[in-house]
């Protein structure tokens with residue numbers, strides 16, 4: 233490969249972009265202490281880490297969701313967001329008595345217009361919160377586009393997993409208040425979209441959230457975390473099965489006929505396992521909407 237090809241393949245990033253992704257990849261607890269929500273639980277060894285993207289249209293409440301998740305506060309409707317959380321935050325969560333760190337990263341809508349940003353962000357994360365504003369039809373439409381673009385950004389790797397959760401934010405209109413009249417997307421439409429993003433036997437769900445009241449905000453990340461653990465376990469099992477089948481096949485090449493090499497047989501068996509677990513997910517990736 234020539235230098236020019238290499239340059240084309242690699243991302244050309246501005247200093248600010250480099251800083252952003254570097255911070256994202258090397259975010260150590262010491263850096264995050266100032267912005268991490270203080271927990272009273274004693275320090276325990278980490279069982280793992282989840283890297284989660286938070287995407288959505290301008291003003292749908294991405295920073296507010298992160299501020300609620302990491303600091304358990306809300307700056308107030310119409311107020312500028314807490315700048316400490318504009319690009320992401322980090323927080324520990326507990327799943328089945330184990331402690332995990334969530335690295336949550338926000339991509340600004342301006343960054344979404346540049347394809348390489350989203351591609352790179354998807355490549356270094358395992359899951360995304362697709363947020364929309366229940367008072368904005370446009371934000372709901374954008375979420376569908378984002379889903380499509382994430383699919384395109386996912387690397388062609390049969391073992392890669394990527395989980396999604398839909399979040400219909402600002403679902404805090406009081407029945408008697410003006411806000412409820414502002415709602416443009418019903419809860420039913422949210423459920424419908426979530427199931428269309430899944431399909432087959434893939435579990436489809438979504439949550440309506442409110443960064444203002446805190447409703448379901450923690451749940452978004454807990455659900456994603458639990459789903460990622462399941463996906464990791466499944467990937468591991470598939471890998472083990474693939475290794476085993478590969479070894480088996482190497483010793484019995486005669487049994488597979490002319491058109492099926494041991495490698496192909498292994499590939500099909502792995503696919504069989506994934507399909508059995510998740511139904512007819514897209515061919516290239518396993519995308520789960522929890």
Ligand SMILES: Nc1nc2c(ncn2[C@@H]2O[C@H](COP(=O)(O)OP(=O)(O)OP(=O)(O)O)[C@@H](O)[C@H]2O)c(=O)[nH]1
Pocket residue numbers: 288289290291292293294295296297307308309310311312313340341401402403404441442443444445
């Ligand atoms: N009522 C209500 N207002 C919210 C909620 N979440 C965010 N807001 C308000 O919506 C506005 C935009 O919130 P942000 O968190 O800045 O939205 P964002 O998606 O990060 O915006 P960009 O970074 O510009 O893309 C702010 O005025 C928030 O106070 C919510 O759950 N309920």
